[in-house]
Amino acid sequence: MIEKHESSDRALAELVAQLGRIAYGEGFVDGLTPAQWTALRYYARANRFSRTVSAFAEFHATSRGTASQTVKSLVNQGYLTRTRSERDGRSARLDVTEKGKAALAGDPLEILVGATQALSPTARMSLESALERMVRYVAQEHGRCPFGMCPSCLHLRGDGSCVEGRPPYECGFLDEPLEEAELGQVCVNFEPGGNSALKRSFAEERPE
Template identity: 35%
Template sequence: MKVANEVIELLVQSAGTWLFEGHRSGLTDREWMALRFLARANRFSKTPSALATYLGTTRTSASQIAAVLAEKGLLTRKASTEDKRSIALSVTPQGTKFLDRDPISALRDQVVILELADRTRLRDALRQALRRLDTALRRHHTDVCSECMFLAERSKQKGSHFECRLFRKELALKETELLCTHFERRT
């Protein structure tokens, strides 16, 4: 229990480097979370509904956050090419540049200098803890496509390609490392 408490305290202290009250660089915590998420989300998760799922809030609140980010020129909102009834949210070039000032970058930079094996163990341990917590709290888990049960790798003559079986759409290799709110863990 002592080590578990120390781990929690260290996570709380690390959050202090990027969680704050009010605004930092003109954004609230939730706006930073939304911008980070949308910069790493796959094309199926760049909607107000998916953003609401990720943030653990209502669709109305997520839409308001997206509107603020759009007003600041960090995000665009337009009709989805996948579903005309839906809105697609995209980070603008200005938003991508703005992410260079992300307060969480200092923590990421410290994780980057860890040995690869240590980074991998840390990632896997946190992923496992969050999955269990999401299950206990009956929350939906968001994760990368490469870990999802819906991802299928298909062989072609010129190499492999990927497909999301949920959406029945092809995915590029780089898309398999993006976040998806429709994620389902492999059993």
């Protein structure tokens, strides 16, 4: 019985790895490498506190030097733009340019997006939750940031209503108000343990 569990665990892990290999193999498109596509996608999904080279290095599980080279090549090719951070004058924030957004419209990862869309909403939610937990487990084992979004984060304050002049949502970690659109962006400061009701309603509201 235990052996059967072990073999299905290994088969599941192989399937996850196979999806990763497919995503990597589909990455050599339009003159960009898989690492450059990963960076472009990351900066399109990351919140304003996480659009830095060091946060991308953490996300991509690579060194700061390697991440810096990837980012530099994307800036030189006009896919990303670099702006001095308003919060911290020593660091720079990277934003996706119009050229970058146009490239992402033809993202080779769309093949996996299509495969996800072919699942039922219930299967998608279960898969998302299971994969999130797996990513967090691996991040924890490697002593890395788990990354995640506000609705599942311990630091999110507010429930969308304006009380005593406070903004509807705030980040308790950085003491900054949050726009509703930012709740669905990936964050390097994420800590699991958020409001499950908000997480549920956020997942239900997300477009099909």
